[in-house]
Amino acid sequence: MDQFTLNLLVVGATFALYIGIAIWARAGTTAEFYAAGQGVPPVMNGMATGADWMSAASFISMAGIIALAPAGGYEQSAFLMGWTGGYVLLALLLAPYLRKFGKFTVPEFIGDRFYSGGARLVAVVCLIVISVTYVIGQMRGVGVTFSRFLEVSTDTGLYIGGALVFIYAVLGGMKGITYTQVAQYVVLIIAYTVPAIFISLQLTGSFLPQLGLVGSYAPSGGEVSMLAKLDSVVTELGFKAYTSDSPNMFNMFLFTMSLMIGTAGLPHVIIRFFTVPKVSDARSSAGWALVFIALLYTVAPAVGSMARLNLTTTFWPGAVTGTALSAPALSIAEIDSNPNLSWIRTWEKTKLLEMADKNGDGLIQYFNEPKVVADAGKVLAAANKALADAAADADKAPLEAAIVEAQAAFDAALTEGKLGDKSLAELGFKGNELTKVDNDIMVLANPEIAALPGWVIALVAAGALAAALSTAAGLLLAISSAISHDLIKGSINPDISEKSELMWARIAMTGAIIVATYLGLNPPGFAAQVVALAFGLAAATIFPTLMMGIFSKRINKEGAIAGMLAGLVFTAVYIFLFKGWFFVPGTNVYPDTADQWFFGISPLSIGTIGALVNFIVAYVVSMATKAPPAHVVDLIESIRVPKGAGKAQSH
Amino acid sequence: MADKSSANAYWAANVRIILISLAIWFVSSFGLGILLRPALKGIMVGGADLGFWFAQNGSIYIFIVLIFVYAWMMGKIDAEHGVEE
Numbered sequence: 001m002d003q004f005t006l007n008l009l010v011v012g013a014t015f016a017l018y019i020g021i022a023i024w025a026r027a028g029t030t031a032e033f034y035a036a037g038q039g040v041p042p043v044m045n046g047m048a049t050g051a052d053w054m055s056a057a058s059f060i061s062m063a064g065i066i067a068l069a070p071a072g073g074y075e076q077s078a079f080l081m082g083w084t085g086g087y088v089l090l091a092l093l094l095a096p097y098l099r100k101f102g103k104f105t106v107p108e109f110i111g112d113r114f115y116s117g118g119a120r121l122v123a124v125v126c127l128i129v130i131s132v133t134y135v136i137g138q139m140r141g142v143g144v145t146f147s148r149f150l151e152v153s154t155d156t157g158l159y160i161g162g163a164l165v166f167i168y169a170v171l172g173g174m175k176g177i178t179y180t181q182v183a184q185y186v187v188l189i190i191a192y193t194v195p196a197i198f199i200s201l202q203l204t205g206s207f208l209p210q211l212g213l214v215g216s217y218a219p220s221g222g223e224v225s226m227l228a229k230l231d232s233v234v235t236e237l238g239f240k241a242y243t244s245d246s247p248n249m250f251n252m253f254l255f256t257m258s259l260m261i262g263t264a265g266l267p268h269v270i271i272r273f274f275t276v277p278k279v280s281d282a283r284s285s286a287g288w289a290l291v292f293i294a295l296l297y298t299v300a301p302a303v304g305s306m307a308r309l310n311l312t313t314t315f316w317p318g319a320v321t322g323t324a325l326s327a328p329a330l331s332i333a334e335i336d337s338n339p340n341l342s343w344i345r346t347w348e349k350t351k352l353l354e355m356a357d358k359n360g361d362g363l364i365q366y367f368n369e370p371k372v373v374a375d376a377g378k379v380l381a382a383a384n385k386a387l388a389d390a391a392a393d394a395d396k397a398p399l400e401a402a403i404v405e406a407q408a409a410f411d412a413a414l415t416e417g418k419l420g421d422k423s424l425a426e427l428g429f430k431g432n433e434l435t436k437v438d439n440d441i442m443v444l445a446n447p448e449i450a451a452l453p454g455w456v457i458a459l460v461a462a463g464a465l466a467a468a469l470s471t472a473a474g475l476l477l478a479i480s481s482a483i484s485h486d487l488i489k490g491s492i493n494p495d496i497s498e499k500s501e502l503m504w505a506r507i508a509m510t511g512a513i514i515v516a517t518y519l520g521l522n523p524p525g526f527a528a529q530v531v532a533l534a535f536g537l538a539a540a541t542i543f544p545t546l547m548m549g550i551f552s553k554r555i556n557k558e559g560a561i562a563g564m565l566a567g568l569v570f571t572a573v574y575i576f577l578f579k580g581w582f583f584v585p586g587t588n589v590y591p592d593t594a595d596q597w598f599f600g601i602s603p604l605s606i607g608t609i610g611a612l613v614n615f616i617v618a619y620v621v622s623m624a625t626k627a628p629p630a631h632v633v634d635l636i637e638s639i640r641v642p643k644g645a646g647k648a649q650s651h
Numbered sequence: 652m653a654d655k656s657s658a659n660a661y662w663a664a665n666v667r668i669i670l671i672s673l674a675i676w677f678v679s680s681f682g683l684g685i686l687l688r689p690a691l692k693g694i695m696v697g698g699a700d701l702g703f704w705f706a707q708n709g710s711i712y713i714f715i716v717l718i719f720v721y722a723w724m725m726g727k728i729d730a731e732h733g734v735e736e
Contacts, residue, residue, distance in 0.1 A: 077706035081680045084711045088676045091718045092669050096725075210708055214697025225698020243703050245689060253685050278736045280726055287718035294711045301707040551666075640662055641734040 003454050007149045010458035011465060014187050015164060018469075021183055022168030022176045030498055033173030033505050034104035034481050035274040040178055042281040046288025048181035049272045051188065051466065052474035053263075053289070054296055055134075056141025057531070058083070059188060059467035064439030067304035070239075075246040077301070082259025084290060084297050089264040089543075091286035095273040097550045099282035100639045104274060106267045106478075106542060107486040113549040114560040115632050117491055122564050124486050126541040127267045128479060132515070134268075134534045135475040139520025141468035148350055148444065149461035155521055161469060162517035169473050170509050177473045178275060184466035189295055191463025194456055195446040196299045199306050202450060209302035217309075219320050230309045233319045237312070238368035238419050242305060251600050258607035262535030265543030268471075268478040279642035307442040310449055314341070315366040315434060325420065325427070329363040343448035347441055354436035359428060366434035370417030373410075373424060377431055380406040476516060480508035533575055536603075540567035540610025548618055553636050555618055558625040563618025571610035575603040661732040665725065672721050679705060679713040 027033040040048070066076040101109050107127060111120025139158055146157025168176045193209070200212035203219070204226050216222040217229040224232075231241045246252040263269065272289075273282045313319045318327025335341050347353045355364050369377065383406040387399040415425040424430070444464070447456040484505040489496050496504070541564045548555040548563070555563075576582065578592040590596040592603065601609065638644070683691070688702025696704040729735040 074703055074706065077684060077703075080707055081684055081710050084714055085676065085680050088672070088714050088717055092672055092721060211697070213708065214699045214704060216698060227698045227703075243700070246685075249685060253681060256681065256685065280722065280729070280736065283722035283725060284719065287715060287722055290711075290715050290718060294715055298708050298711055637658060640665075641658065642729055642736050643734040645736055 006454045007458045007461050011462045014462045017183055018180045019167055021179045022172050025172045025176045025179045027173035027175045030502050032175045033502055036175040036178045038277055040275040042276050042285035043288050044182055045276050045285045047185045047292050048178045049289035050292030051181040051185035051470035054467055055471040056138055056468035059464050060440045060443055063300045063304040064442035066301055067308040067442045068439055071247055072240045072244040073242045075252055078252055078256040080297055082256045083263055085260040086263025087286050087290040091283055093547050095282040095286050096279045097639045099273055100279050100645045105481050105485050106270055114557045116557040119561050124482050127482050130534045130538050131475045131479045135472055135516045136519045136523055138468045138472035139516050145464040158517055158520045162513055165473050166513050169476055170506050174477055177477055181470045184470040188463040188466040191459040192296050193299055196303045198450045198452055203306045209299045213302040230305055233312050233324055236324050248600050251602055251605050254601055254605035254608045258539050258605050261543045261611055262539035262607050265538035268474040271478055279645045307446055329365045331363050340451055343445050347445050352438035352441045356433055356435050358433055359430040364433045365429050367432050369432050372413040373417040376410040376413035380410045476512045479512045483508040536571045536607035539607030540571040540614055544611045544614040553633050555622045556625055556628045559618040559622030562621040563614040566617040567610045567614030570613045571606055574606045578603045664728050668724055672717055675717055680710040684710050
């Protein structure tokens, strides 16, 4: 059976499973549609939260982001700590109290606690901006995974994914989504850990990748640690050491904090804790969620570092026992004849890997070009392009002269730029020949690099789809419940019957799926930037407002609204200053480079400061205005004690 | 909830546990994983220095233990103050 048929079978089987669950878990009431009837056991909710939380980015990209970061893998630990530490904040500061409150949406709590339809509306706006920006990436992830593994176009993949989410989300609401997510979690975690175990066994002899990360490098006899080997190999090739310190510790601190409080403020994560039966379940469920998330997040740095080492030693066979340059680089003949290396050509076709034998020696030299060489290479490429683009009747002489000049500068740079103590000219290199290594290949090609059986490759395809679909469904539920429950029932038509609210919830879900699919097909140019916006806004608006609503009796309506708006505007403006107004390219006021950031704070890290702005503004405004009324103080006192948490009420 | 003072005592006990937990949360990630890493380079966890290991694995284990210990302690305090479900 060929790989394609196998992929189709495994992915088809998982889809049949999801649809089967959806039919079994149909929602009959709004309580089931919004909060799965508050009957989800905490362990199961933890598993569903894990699938909800771990997106296409976590599954496909994160290990590669860590592995290939130019400043080294250590600095990217911000993702690992940030995307897990947020659950501590959720368990300690938000989840149990919001479960005691016992209603269905985040804006509903903000509206009741701050006795204001206006506050609820601001929260709805923040929620929709956060969730819509987030869902675009998931829909793209679905399309891209389909196109890579199932030989359909990205657009067709998107339609299939959209249709599948439609079936189980519209039919089952939170109930259908929850039980599907449990199944999706199982698929994705097996798909992630099986290749990781194999690569860990090969490189370190450790069955557990977490131990392999700190283990010793087995192929050279186990005398050096895996990380020390990785450091020595990549520094020899001109890259920064994998474990080197962060060049900007202050920014790494703020970035980690932004991801943590952003995680705790993401509405689609918070609403998962409305589904458990009791307040104490909300606390332990956050712990279970983190256990299931940690199964992937503690493996990811092992996958990243080992895949990087594996990739480097594949192209520099001498690096396994000695130094990289002690033996010739991998030859093209070897790539084409050795069946264990067929993955290189496979992934070259998808453009995740690109090669160019610049010096024509039949070998592929992979290294980090010294800056003089890289700069001179860019000038030379531009000169060549100018000639190629010139009109047929144009005067070519000056363009040709420019190329000769650029070529001379490039040759000079080759004698100047060094790898170790030898110049590139002495080594006979004309530049890095593995011209592109996409982050995603670290996970996607892992089973092939480790020469694992075809079913493991098919499983990775199913796992990537499960990760993207489960997160998309959770986000779509957060969006549709904000529309049907907070907008339609909350302000437009409060007298709506249970039955028609359920119908509206389904209509809103359908609308959200159509919008998300459309945005996936026509992604706004800023798709890559939006995660910064989603986390920044969640950190600066939802998290501080919820926290103050629970822990302070003095923060009032005026303070909460002013705080949310201040956090929203401050964070969005800071991001827009560097990324362009509403992400329109070219409208940025400052170039998005580290030396331009105020106090070295990157736009990705600004959510922490935005949260501080929210806290301070809310406090100052509240102190200057009237204290909240008595019934609100009663509400706060009631959510602080677990006793009396019943089923959620829709009123 | 019997009376106001017992409610306040329950809340004060909860806030105390939260503050202790947050201190551990902060030290294990921001402290050992980021700020103190350069100072602790000499201490190794297998093949990684202590700060690197805390940043990539250790802090996550601490987070898990922290949440379960918090849930367990709060369960006890709920019962002591008679506010359990």
